[in-house]
Amino acid sequence: MLGCLLATSACGVTARPGPTASDILAPRGAEAAFDLVEITPGTVVPHALEPLPAPAAAAEGSRSAAAHRIMPADVLNVVIFERADGGLFAPASSGGTAFPNVRVDDAGFITLPYAGRVRVGGATTARAAALIGGALAGVAIEPQIFVNLVASPAHSVLVAGEVRTPGRVTLLDGSLTAVDAIARAGGPSVPGHALHAVIHGPSGTRRMPYVDLLGRPDIAVGMGDQIILEPRPSRFLAMGALLRPGVQQMTAPRMSLLDGIGEAGGLADRAASPSGVFLFRANALAGDGQRPQVFHLDMSRAESMLLAHRFALRPDDVIYVSNAPLWEVQKAIAPFLNVLTLGVGGVAAAGN
DSSP states (O other): OHHHHHHHHHTTOSOOSSOOHHHHHSOOGGGOOSEEEEOOTTTTGGGBOOOOOOOOOOOOOOOOGGGSOOOTTOEEEEEEEBSSTTSSSOBGGGTOEEEEEEEOOTTSEEEETTTEEEEOTTOOHHHHHHHHHHHTTTTSSSOEEEEEEEEOSSSEEEEEESBSSOEEEESTTSOEEHHHHHHHTTOBSSOGGGEEEEEEETTEEEEEEHHHHHTOTTOEEOTTOEEEEEEOOOEEEEEESBSSOEEEEOOSSSEEHHHHHHHTTOBOTTTEEEEEEEEEEOOTTTOSOOOOEEEEEOTTSTTHHHHHHHBEEOTTOEEEEEEOHHHHHHHHHHHHHHHHHHHHHHHHHHHO
């Protein structure tokens, strides 16, 4: 009877969440659609977690507002002084005459009293002051003009997506890195490991995990660039004899196989086979023609914890733990034991 039960469990008559360990380790010829890799101290190296990137040097150099060229839609503050009282504009002793928030029109002109329309588009603030002074020649008494660029949609970086305060970040205060710009937009509104940073610029588009961007303060952004933080849903699937099987979120940017098993609650003590821990990797995103891979780890070995701690878990991986053979036998015996128990109970009741 015991032999029949063992044969029944081996033939897969009992319910199980997936293939047996022997089905994976020794597949039939037609089913060998994957490469089997034993996780050992030698084979774990190419699949190990990458070390954290070393901090790069901060971007050098700074651009002051004076170096910016005035462009349409820019906003200027203009202050005009005259040498003495009695002129068209207030003297320096009284602070001069201020013209705040002067907007540059689409043709690059501004309009000021007595100076009329002055073309300042493409000029620096110093050059714009000289142009305004030329327009006031013969009208004002030795005018002194100061021009300050206070807002410029063109001289800014757009930060959008999953940030707390999306919008434009000015470049007028100096050069910016992508990390600086995101920080000025309030930082990410969701955990960083769940985001991709996409930087659009004249040289093309760069995409990287946000946590990788944090280690690259040398990535500078310039006029007209766009930074978008996009959701990066990262998950893996845990199946088989685990305490919490199902879809699991990757809660850290760098997770190991051991982390993934821990997220799923660990191996189920009664049902799991420690020697039947597998990781299925489709390699569908690689685009390099690689065959799917199945990695096998025997967690009954002493070094398995260290190997699992080094092995890198990727999004869309599938962790599968097969049932222990004894557990299969117990499932096969259980119905017979239930029938036997009911039969003994019935005989005892009839005897009474």
